[in-house]
Amino acid sequence: MGDRANASRRTERQPRLLGALQGQSLDPPPIWLMRQAGRYLPEYRAVREKAGGFLDLVYTPALAAEVTLQPVRRFGLDAAILFSDILVVPHALGQSVSFLEGEGPKLEPVTCVSDLKRLNRDGTGEKFAHVFETVARVRQEMPADTALIGFCGAPWTVATYMVGGCGSADQADARLWAYRDPAGFASLIDILVETSIAYLDGQVRAGADVVQIFDSWAGSLPEDAFDTWVVAPTRRIVEELEARHPHVPVIGFPRGAGVNAARYVEATGVEGFGCDTGVPLETMRALAGRGVTVQGNLDPLLLVAGGPALEARVRQTLEALQGVPFIFNLGHGVVPQTPPENVARLVALVRADNGKR
Amino acid sequence: MGDRANASRRTERQPRLLGALQGQSLDPPPIWLMRQAGRYLPEYRAVREKAGGFLDLVYTPALAAEVTLQPVRRFGLDAAILFSDILVVPHALGQSVSFLEGEGPKLEPVTCVSDLKRLNRDGTGEKFAHVFETVARVRQEMPADTALIGFCGAPWTVATYMVGGCGSADQADARLWAYRDPAGFASLIDILVETSIAYLDGQVRAGADVVQIFDSWAGSLPEDAFDTWVVAPTRRIVEELEARHPHVPVIGFPRGAGVNAARYVEATGVEGFGCDTGVPLETMRALAGRGVTVQGNLDPLLLVAGGPALEARVRQTLEALQGVPFIFNLGHGVVPQTPPENVARLVALVRADNGKR
Numbered sequence: 001m002g003d004r005a006n007a008s009r010r011t012e013r014q015p016r017l018l019g020a021l022q023g024q025s026l027d028p029p030p031i032w033l034m035r036q037a038g039r040y041l042p043e044y045r046a047v048r049e050k051a052g053g054f055l056d057l058v059y060t061p062a063l064a065a066e067v068t069l070q071p072v073r074r075f076g077l078d079a080a081i082l083f084s085d086i087l088v089v090p091h092a093l094g095q096s097v098s099f100l101e102g103e104g105p106k107l108e109p110v111t112c113v114s115d116l117k118r119l120n121r122d123g124t125g126e127k128f129a130h131v132f133e134t135v136a137r138v139r140q141e142m143p144a145d146t147a148l149i150g151f152c153g154a155p156w157t158v159a160t161y162m163v164g165g166c167g168s169a170d171q172a173d174a175r176l177w178a179y180r181d182p183a184g185f186a187s188l189i190d191i192l193v194e195t196s197i198a199y200l201d202g203q204v205r206a207g208a209d210v211v212q213i214f215d216s217w218a219g220s221l222p223e224d225a226f227d228t229w230v231v232a233p234t235r236r237i238v239e240e241l242e243a244r245h246p247h248v249p250v251i252g253f254p255r256g257a258g259v260n261a262a263r264y265v266e267a268t269g270v271e272g273f274g275c276d277t278g279v280p281l282e283t284m285r286a287l288a289g290r291g292v293t294v295q296g297n298l299d300p301l302l303l304v305a306g307g308p309a310l311e312a313r314v315r316q317t318l319e320a321l322q323g324v325p326f327i328f329n330l331g332h333g334v335v336p337q338t339p340p341e342n343v344a345r346l347v348a349l350v351r352a353d354n355g356k357r
Numbered sequence: 358m359g360d361r362a363n364a365s366r367r368t369e370r371q372p373r374l375l376g377a378l379q380g381q382s383l384d385p386p387p388i389w390l391m392r393q394a395g396r397y398l399p400e401y402r403a404v405r406e407k408a409g410g411f412l413d414l415v416y417t418p419a420l421a422a423e424v425t426l427q428p429v430r431r432f433g434l435d436a437a438i439l440f441s442d443i444l445v446v447p448h449a450l451g452q453s454v455s456f457l458e459g460e461g462p463k464l465e466p467v468t469c470v471s472d473l474k475r476l477n478r479d480g481t482g483e484k485f486a487h488v489f490e491t492v493a494r495v496r497q498e499m500p501a502d503t504a505l506i507g508f509c510g511a512p513w514t515v516a517t518y519m520v521g522g523c524g525s526a527d528q529a530d531a532r533l534w535a536y537r538d539p540a541g542f543a544s545l546i547d548i549l550v551e552t553s554i555a556y557l558d559g560q561v562r563a564g565a566d567v568v569q570i571f572d573s574w575a576g577s578l579p580e581d582a583f584d585t586w587v588v589a590p591t592r593r594i595v596e597e598l599e600a601r602h603p604h605v606p607v608i609g610f611p612r613g614a615g616v617n618a619a620r621y622v623e624a625t626g627v628e629g630f631g632c633d634t635g636v637p638l639e640t641m642r643a644l645a646g647r648g649v650t651v652q653g654n655l656d657p658l659l660l661v662a663g664g665p666a667l668e669a670r671v672r673q674t675l676e677a678l679q680g681v682p683f684i685f686n687l688g689h690g691v692v693p694q695t696p697p698e699n700v701a702r703l704v705a706l707v708r709a710d711n712g713k714r
Contacts, residue, residue, distance in 0.1 A: 169526070170658070170689075170692075172658055172661075172692070175656070175658045176658055176661060176662055179656075179658060179659055179661075179662035179664075179666045179667075180662050180664070180666075182666075219576075219613065219635055220613075220633065220634055220635045220688075220689075221634070221635065221656075222634050222635070222637075222654075222659075222670070222688075223635075223637035223638070223639075224670075224673075225656075226635075256576065256577075256613065256615070256635065257615075257635075258613070258614075258615030258616060258635050258636070259615060259616055259618075259635075259636065259637060259640050260635070260637065261616075276577065277577055277578070277579050278576055278577045278578065278579070278580075278583075278613065278614075278615050278616075278617070279615070279616065280579075280580035280616060280617065281580070282580075283616050297579075299532070299536075299578075299579050299582075301527070301529055301532045301533055301536060302536055302579075304529075304533060304536075305533055305536035305537050307536075307537070309536045309537075309539075313579070313581075316581075331577075331579075332527075335527075335529070
């Protein structure tokens with residue numbers, strides 16, 4: 001957080017998202033939405049259809065840039081987030097990854113230390129290059145006051161997919177490996193820390209203004225495992241990125257961290273903390289009091305429902321977080337059945353509320 | 358909690374679990390495990406095979422009592438928990454419920470107010486009677502110092518299955534109904550509150566010493582929805598049960614409640630609070646300081662892994678919760694791949710640790 005003061009070297013046209021991440025309380029707060037590019041948008045589905053497979057879309061810069069830009073154009077959001085997937089990292093490491101329609105990702109599991117030999121830490125360049133080109137294209141096509149967010153999956157969450165071979169309710173395979181052979185599992189985490197640093201570094205060099213680390217499966221770990229597998233690897237990434245790019249803030253999103261949120265904020269050094277839907281507004285305010293910018297946390301299903309329930313909760317959120325550094329977002333990604341008009345309404349609500357209080 | 362003092366009328370041979378729930382700090386703490394009767398036990402699989410379908414097992418008192426007793430006999434646990442399923446309530450209400458091998462439950466979904474007419478609130482007696490007979494058999498066959506725990510699913514969690522028709526990662530259907538038509542959804546919750554009271558009341562009359570309310574999907578709700586759909590219905594059940602059976606303590610288990618745990622404890626009036634694996638030991642201690650007996654929260658996967666990691670965590674847990682009212686348990690149910698010998702080792706560890714500190 002120490003670099004916030006220096007950030008004033010940036011021009012006044014800097015993205016509002018950066019202002020919030022430098023500790024400013026903005027009214028209205030900047031707004032973007034996790035998974036804002038996606039299947040709920042007809043223009044996304046049109047591009048997706050002509051791309052072939054999901055990974056073809058991710059690795060074709062012209063198409064990936066297009067879908068990254070779509071929600072920014074349609075809704076005038078304060079930030080674009082790179083269209084990609086957290087499984088690009090294992091894929092670039094040489095693990096077999098496929099996305100079957102309606103089934104979620106499938107990976108050839110890595111289940112023990114000797115399997116790690118199958119990963120090629122020096123071979124990520126080619127696949128990453130496509131992603132970096134997407135970032136560069138998006139940055140070039142967007143106005144300077146719209147932020148571009150790069151991202152990666154956190155080592156723990158990426159490891160749960162690499163070890164389990166698919167998404168699972170309890171991440172049993174990764175957790176068992178970590179209990180039975182902590183040193184071996186740490187080798188996998190080390191590879192992911194190192195590769196994630198290179199991946200985020202490349203995204204920043206290509207033009208990302210901010211990066212977010214998604215730890216979707218951070219919840220349900222006991223606090224000691226949380227410290228070892230969630231907090232420590234994240235801190236290593238944050239520290240290295242801050243050393244290389246002191247003006248690029250990092251947002252951490254350990255979904256389901258519950259009461260472990262405070263230790264995460266304290267120990268990782270992230271500038272922004274993404275709150276899932278289960279974090280009460282008063283807790284968000286308390287976290288902001290610890291010097292972090294809070295982001296979140298509208299229920300994505302409330303965005304599907306729309307109507308007075310949505311309006312009431314948006315007002316309540318804006319009021320509860322008035323005067324603290326805050327970025328309006330959802331508590332999880334936009335779901336496919338979201339009516340795009342509800343997103344437009346949300347953006348209008350957040351901005352129209354400005355000055356009414 | 359006001360009834361704790363009166364509970365001294367019980368004889369000295371009362372189950373140690375009750376002592377802990379009356380606020381006593383016991384050394385060693387009483388121990389039982391969620392889903393302690395189940396597929397990880399060969400003797401369970403033998404009974405399961407001859408029972409036909411899963412619901413046949415649940416509704417055949419001789420068999421259900423047998424599998425309830427198996428883990429108590431094998432491990433000498435401090436409590437038995439009725440072998441049943443949280444979906445007995447919708448099934449008894451007349452909803453179609455089936456359990457397909459390896460697939461999880463399937464229900465004919467109830468998705469709007471007019472669907473509620475399909476539920477027969479006065480028709481639960483016959484199915485409940487089988488369960489009550491199981492409870493009576495178990496109580497009769499167990500020594501008086503082993504507690505018998507009855508249970509039900511919390512209205513919110515049961516509703517997520519009734520509305521969604523199956524388990525889901527985000528309980529989207531129930532949440533959407535609750536947002537779009539809160540009054541209609543409240544009618545469903547009201548039916549579940551009323552039916553759950555009758556169901557738990559019957560279990561207590563049949564011999565249950567304690568009841569637990571399982572709210573497996575309490576996590577991820579925003580705090581206002583948590584108050585409305587998790588806390589308020591649970592409080593209604595707890596209040597009515599305490600009015601009818603002041604000496605029967607209630608344990609609440611809102612899995613994933615995160616920072617909402619404190620408001621749940623405060624507002625529901627439960628005597629026991631079940632902590633999931635994500636609740637840090639220091640938070641358990643703090644919750645115990647609010648006058649509730651804490652229960653939990655070993656990672657079920659650590660029980661699969663066994664070895665020194667298990668031993669270290671058990672010792673750490675016993676030490677952290679020394680001097681507060683505490684029941685040793687897991688943070689979630691026993692998983693099928695658990696080696697029974699690890700359960701035996703766990704019980705020995707918890708009891709052998711007695712006096713060493």
